Amino acid sequence: MKVVIATKNQGKIEGARKALASYFKDFEIEGIPAPSDVGDQPVNEEIYIGAKNRVKNLKAYCKQNGIEAQLYLAVESGVFNSLGKWMVTNIAVIEDDKDFESWGTSPSFPIPDNFIDEIIATDLSQFTNKIFGKDDDRHNHGGAIQLLTKNKISRIDLNEFAFTMALIKYLNKEWN
Numbered sequence: 004m005k006v007v008i009a010t011k012n013q014g015k016i017e018g019a020r021k022a023l024a025s026y027f028k029d030f031e032i033e034g035i036p037a038p039s040d041v042g043d044q045p046v047n048e049e050i051y052i053g054a055k056n057r058v059k060n061l062k063a064y065c066k067q068n069g070i071e072a073q074l075y076l077a078v079e080s081g082v083f084n085s086l087g088k089w090m091v092t093n094i095a096v097i098e099d100d101k102d103f104e105s106w107g108t109s110p111s112f113p114i115p116d117n118f119i120d121e122i123i124a125t126d127l128s129q130f131t132n133k134i135f136g137k138d139d140d141r142h143n144h145g146g147a148i149q150l151l152t153k154n155k156i157s158r159i160d161l162n163e164f165a166f167t168m169a170l171i172k173y174l175n176k177e178w179n
Contacts, residue, residue, distance in 0.1 A: 004027060004029060004030040004031075004073045004074065005030070005031055005033075005071065005072040005073055005074075006019070006023065006030050006031065006032040006033070006072060006073065006074040006075075006076060007032070007033050007034075007035055007061060007065060007070065007072045007074075007075055007076070008032060008033070008034050008035070008061075008075075008076040008077065008078075009035065009036065009037035009057035009058060009060065009061040009075070009076065009077035010034050010035075010036060010037075010057075010077070010078070011034045011035075011036050012034070014146065014157075014158045014159050014162060015034075015078050015162050016032060016034045017159045017162070017163075018078070018158070018159045018160070018161070018162020018163040018164075018165070018166060019032060019076050019078070019095075019162060019163075019166045020032050021159070021163040021166075022162075022163045022164075022165075022166035022167040022169075022170060023074075023166070023170075025167065026170060026174060033072075035061060035064060035065070035070075037057045037058075037060040037061040037064060037077065038056070038057070038060055039052075039053035039054070039056050039057050039077075039079055040052075040053070040056040040060070041053040041056065041079075043125075043126045044081065044082065044122060044123055044124075044125065044126035044127065045079055045080070045081030045082075046081060046082055046083065046123055047081075047082075047083045047084065049081060050079050050080070050081035050083060050092065050093075050094045051079070051094050051096070051106065053079035053081070053094075054077045054078055054079035054094045054095060054096040054106070055077075055096050055104075055106075057077030057079065057096070058075050058076070058077045058096050058097075058098050058104075061075050061077065062075050062098070071100075072100065073099060073100050074097055074098070074099055074100075075097070075098045075099075075100075076095065076096070076097050076166065076169075077095070077096050078093050078094065078095040078096075078162055078165055078166065079093065079094055080092070080093045080127065080161075081094075082114060082119065082122060082123065082127065083111075085111075088113060089113065089114040089116065089119045090111040090112060090113055090114065091111060091112050091113075091114060091127060091147075091148075092108050092109055092110075092111040092165075093108065093109040093161050093162055093164075093165040094106060094107070094108050094109075094165060095107055095108075095109075095162070095165035095166045095168070095169040096169065097166070097169045097170065097173055099173065103173065103176065105169050105170065105171065105172035105173040106168075106169050106172075107164075107165055107166070107167065107168025107169035107170070107171060107172075108165055108168055109161040109162065109164040109165040109168070110156075110161065110164055112148060112151065118130065127147065131146075131147040131150075135147070135150055146158030146161070148160075148161055
């Protein structure tokens with residue numbers, strides 16, 4: 004099975020690969036960057052919209068370049084307000100070659116209220132680099148979550164969780 008994902012970020016690709024490997028034995032995954040058409044720091048609904056737009060733009064790129072795939076994937080990270088508290092989450096979108104869409108989220112983690120304005124004005128990665136020191140490898144693999152959980156959970160894990168949740172609807176089409 005051919006799978007394309009709307010990124011070159013190795014942390015996102017590895018998270019998707021791990022989720023897919025739990026359900027499929029024979030697949031190849033290729034990363035192709037595609038724009039989200041939302042701001043650098045997606046807020047609330049923009050998280051889903053950004054992931055959905057990445058899939059749409061990825062499919063258009065593949066069609067224009069003769070790339071055929073069975074699954075098209077994207078994941079977007081952002082901040083959202085739930086129950087009056089700010090959180091960070093990842094939303095993964097999966098579409099198959101027949102336009103069937105499934106989506107899911109990762110576990111979320113809280114952001115202190117005193118940081119949210121600066122995060123929204125820049126983005127979480129820039130803010131994390133400012134607070135914890137710049138580390139480009141952390142952005143691709145571990146992420147802020149790795150620091151905050153004392154190396155128990157990485158960005159790869161959050162992406163794997165998001166893609167696993169997105170696979171639920173896809174794997175259970177008879178329920179839809």
